[in-house]
Amino acid sequence: MQIAVPREVHGGETRVALLPEHAARLVKMGAAVALEAGLGESLRITDDAYTAAGASLETDRRVLLARADMVLRIRKPAPEEIALLKEGCIYASLLDPFNERELVESCVSRGISTISMEMIPRSTRAQKMDVLSSQASLAGYVAVILAAERLSKIFPMMMTPAGTIAPTRVFVIGAGVAGLQAIATAKRLGARVEAFDTRPVVEEEVKSLGARFVKIDLGETGQTQQGYAKALTEAQLQKQREGMAKVCAASDVVITTAQLFGRPAPLIITADMVRGMGPGSVIVDLAVESGGNVAGVQLNQEVEVDGVRIIGLANLPGKVAVHASQMFSSNLFNFIAEFWNAEEKRLALNFDDDIIKGCLITHQGQIVNPVIAKHYESIAPRGG
Secondary structure (H helix, E strand, C coil), X not given: CEEEECCCCCCCCCCCCCCHHHHHHHHHHCCEEEEECCCCHHHCCCHHHHHHCCCEEECCHHHHHHHCCEEECCCCCCHHHHCCCCCCCEEEECCCCCCCHHHHHHHHHHCCEEEEHHHCCCCCCCHHHCHHHHHHHHHHHHHHHHHHHHCCCCCCCEEECCEEECCCEEEEECCCHHHHHHHHHHHHCCCEEEEECXXXXXXXXXXXXXXXXXXXXXXXXXXXXXXXXXXXXXXXXXXXXXXXXXXHHCCCEEEXXXXXXXXXXXXXXXXXXXXXXXXCCEEEECCHHHCCCECCCCCCCEEEECCEEEECCCCHXXXXXXXXXXXXXXXXXXXXXXXXXXXXXXXXXXXXXHHHHHHEEEECCEECCHHHHHHHHHCCCCCC
16 A cells, blocks of 8 residues: 655645654555655655655655555645545545535545544544644644743743732633643743633633633533534623623733634634733634634734734644644554554555544545535535
């Protein structure tokens, strides 16, 4: 089985899908690993490091893709590249299948089997393959570092001959993987941290990291089977905003992490709430790529609104690309290793396995993922 790894061509992408250490392990398992020359340039990894691991180099991207039995990527494929893939090829990357219907249908028409890495179930067994969690953890860390750099205050309390400096107040909205890492990082830097989540079940986790859990009575909430927060009603969202307004006004830094899987991010911080914060405050919106949690946020920009800096930079894991690549590459390798047929030296898709059921989107000319199929049925037909 030939596993191909093309260079990432998405603007600003610094991560690499496969590192030499994992390429070597795939080769040892019996896979033929081919990669596009210059794959590791963004991380200063030479082609020689990959050839030393047993991989082969290909300078022609079209040839690389046309020969592949499996393609590993970080970003979704360009439409013109799908046409290069041979029937039966397995394509594994972040695909955003809820919002990429045309892309998914193109893969159906070409007979491509697609693995959406963000659809890996959140189960104990699948943790080692969970790219969303690994990348979100790094995003939470980077968000705090960005805020600390942009804020014109220090984070920790200091007792000095000139007087006592009060600690920076940080408010983290959403206590998922990214939020918990943001809380932990802000605490390590000495900030006074508060956090809110619609799921009461995470209160103990927040407290265990040394933060205060902000309680707002929203009535019935909860989480999905995958551990994501359930969507709130508009009335609940309004109540949440009212409850958070005072906390935001007293905070120097606000970090929002609220996302709904496969849906636009909810608006949490309104324009009035931004105006209520003190001049020089900083907001980091981790949901900017799915619409944003903050009024006035702009994708890949930092804007100042009423004296408050709103940071809406995409791909925060890419700012720590060495470790982001290390984790992503490990996630991909672990997925392949889990379903590798050692005798036939190929990836064997076990359609009865819960992980495959969750992440396999298309196969043999059909949309086989029931969640995605149902989603497409629920929205207006294309062109209709």
